Amino acid sequence: MANSETALAAPLTFSYVERYSRQIFISLMQSLPEGHLVIKENGKLVAQCGNPASDLHAEVDMHCPTVYKKLLLGGSVASGETYTEGLWTSPELTNVIRIFARNLPTLDRWESRFKWLSFPFDKLQHLMRRNTHDQAKKNIAAHYDLG
Numbered sequence: 409m410a411n412s413e414t415a416l417a418a419p420l421t422f423s424y425v426e427r428y429s430r431q432i433f434i435s436l437m438q439s440l441p442e443g444h445l446v447i448k449e450n451g452k453l454v455a456q457c458g459n460p461a462s463d464l465h466a467e468v469d470m471h472c473p474t475v476y477k478k479l480l481l482g483g484s485v486a487s488g489e490t491y492t493e494g495l496w497t498s499p500e501l502t503n504v505i506r507i508f509a510r511n512l513p514t515l516d517r518w519e520s521r522f523k524w525l526s527f528p529f530d531k532l533q534h535l536m537r538r539n540t541h542d543q544a545k546k547n548i549a550a551h552y553d554l555g
Contacts, residue, residue, distance in 0.1 A: 420449050422473045429477035441514060443507035464510065466503035470496045484508070484515060
């Protein structure tokens with residue numbers, strides 16, 4: 409996206425849950441012990457997190473209000489999924505991954521704190537994908553590239 413398009417991008421509109429998720433996410437990110445992460449929303453600065461004096465800097469641009477909730481509930485897997493869905497971007501993705509890697513013990517603790525919120529939904533999804541004869545073909549197709 410060109411800089412002129414970024415400047416004209418509409419601000420994100422949040423529901424109550426999305427706004428609360430955003431607040432929690434940013435609060436957690438601000439306490440990162442390693443690295444400096446700049447969070448933007450459609451090009452507009454929202455927060456600077458971590459240690460500004462760090463040798464490692466990265467920037468993320470959030471494009472959808474649901475991204476914060478997904479990141480909180482989905483943990484490290486959700487960071488990759490939401491990136492591939494285009495819910496956030498970064499001009500320096502490698503540095504974002506490096507910041508996450510340096511802070512892995514902290515991120516793992518946060519993930520375990522929020523996992524209970526998504527557990528009922530995850531369990532229901534698992535039950536709906538039981539490995540019956542008919543479902544087995546769908547499960548295999550979902551996990552393997554059968555070309």
